[in-house]
Amino acid sequence: xxxxxxxxxxxxxxxxxxxxxxxxxxxxxxxxxxxxxxxxxxxxxxxxxxxxxxxxxxxxxxxxxxxxxxxxxxxxxxxxxxxxxxxxxxxxxxxxxxxxxxxxxxxxxxxxxxxxxxxxxxxxxxxxxxxxxxxxxxxxxxxxxxxxxxxxxxxxxxxxxxxxxxxxxxxxxxxxxxxxxxxxxxxxxxxxxxxxxxxxxxxxxxx
Numbered sequence: 612x613x614x615x616x617x618x619x620x621x622x623x624x625x626x627x628x629x630x631x632x633x634x635x636x637x638x639x640x641x642x643x644x645x646x647x648x649x650x651x652x653x654x655x656x657x658x659x660x661x662x663x664x665x666x667x668x669x670x671x672x673x674x675x676x677x678x679x680x681x682x683x684x685x686x687x688x689x690x691x692x693x694x695x696x697x698x699x700x701x702x703x704x705x706x707x708x709x710x711x712x713x714x715x716x717x718x719x720x721x722x723x724x725x726x727x728x729x730x731x732x733x734x735x736x737x738x739x740x741x742x743x744x745x746x747x748x749x750x751x752x753x754x755x756x757x758x759x760x761x762x763x764x765x766x767x768x769x770x771x772x773x774x775x776x777x778x779x780x781x782x783x784x785x786x787x788x789x790x791x792x793x794x795x796x797x798x799x800x801x802x803x804x805x806x807x808x809x810x811x812x813x814x815x816x817x818x
Contacts (some may be wrong), residue, residue, distance in 0.1 A: 614712075614724050614725060615725065615726065615727035616666065616710035616722055616725075617726075618723045618724050618727050618728075619723075619727065619752070620729075620750075620751040620752050620753055621700075621728040621730045621731075621732065621747065621750055621752040621753075621795045622731045622732070622736035622752065622753050622754075622755060623721070623732050623734060623739065623743075623752060623753070623754045623755070624728070624730070624731060624732065624733045624734065624736075624738075624757050625710070625734050625736075625738075625753075625754065625755070625756055625757060626733060626735045626736075626757035627736065627738075627757075629735040629736070630757065630758075633733070633735075633757040634706060634733075634735075637649050637704050637706055637733055638651070638706075638803075640704065641669070641698060641704075643669075643670060643671065643698060644699070645699070645818040646699045646700055647699050647700075647701070647702045647704070648666075648670065648695075648702065648703045648704065649668050649669065649704045649706070650665050650666055650669045650703065650704065650705050650706065651665070651669075651707070652665050652705070652706065652707050652710070653708045654707075655709070657712045659684040659714050659715055659718050659733075660682065660683070660684035660687055661680065662715050662718065662719075663684050663688045663691055663718070664687060665674075666691045667687065667690065667691050667694070667705070668701075668724070670691070670695070670698070670763070671688075671695050672694060672816070674687075676690065677679075680749040683729070688718055688721065688722060691725050691797070692722055692725040695722070695726040695728055696725075696726055698815075700726075700728060700808035701728060701729060702728065702729045702731060703723075703729070703730055703731065704731040704794065705719065705730070705732050705733065706732060706733050706735070707735060708733050708734045708743075709734040709735055709739065709740060711740070711743060713742050713746070716733050716742075716743060716746055717746075718748055719732075720746075720750065726754070733757070742773060745773075793807075809810065809815075
C-alpha cells in the first residue's frame with residue numbers, strides 16, 4: 612500500500628472537563644459521505660484490533676472480519692485504510708484519545724500515513740499522557756482547546772436548537788474559524804456508525 616509523503620498535521624483537542632457538549636459536537640460531525648469520520652472507541656479494552664474494528668464500524672463495515680487470524684490486527688488496519696482511500700474520508704476524529712496506548716497511537720499514525728487522513732484526537736482530560744506528548748514531538752501537530760471550538764455552548768441551549776434543526780452542531784466541529792485558535796507546536800444522524808451498545812455509555816464513566 613502506498614504511503615502519503617506529507618500527511619496533514621495531527622490535531623489534539625483538549626476537553627479538560629469532559630464536557631458532554633463537546634462529545635455531542637464531535638458525534639454530530641460524523642458524516643462519511645462528506646468526508647468526516649468520528650470514532651468512539653469500545654470501552655474497556657486497549658487492544659489494537661478493537662480500535663481497528665471501531666474504525667471499520669464507523670465506516671459502516673461489518674465486524675469482526677472473517678477469514679483472518681482472530682487476534683491479528685494487521686488485516687483489519689489494512690482494510691480500514693483501503694476503505695478510507697476508496698471513500699471521500701478526509702478527517703478522522705477519535706474520541707477518548709486520552710486513553711490511547713502507545714501501540715494504538717502508532718497504528719493511528721500508520722493509518723494517517725497510508726491514507727493522508729487528517730487525524731483529530733480529542734483528549735477528555737486536563738493534560739495529555741506523557742507518552743503521547745513524547746510521541747507528538749516527532750510528528751507535526753497542533754493543539755486546540757475544545758472550549759474555543761464551541762464557545763458559550765450550554766446543553767439547554769443545544770436542546771432548544773435541536774427542536775429547530777435536525778443537526779444543530781453539524782459543521783461546527785473543527786471548522787475553519789475554529790482552526791484559527793490552534794496553538795502550533797515542534798446529512799447523517801448524530802450517532803450514525805456508532806454501535807448501539809455505545810449509545811448507552813456515559814462519557815463520565817470512561818475517564
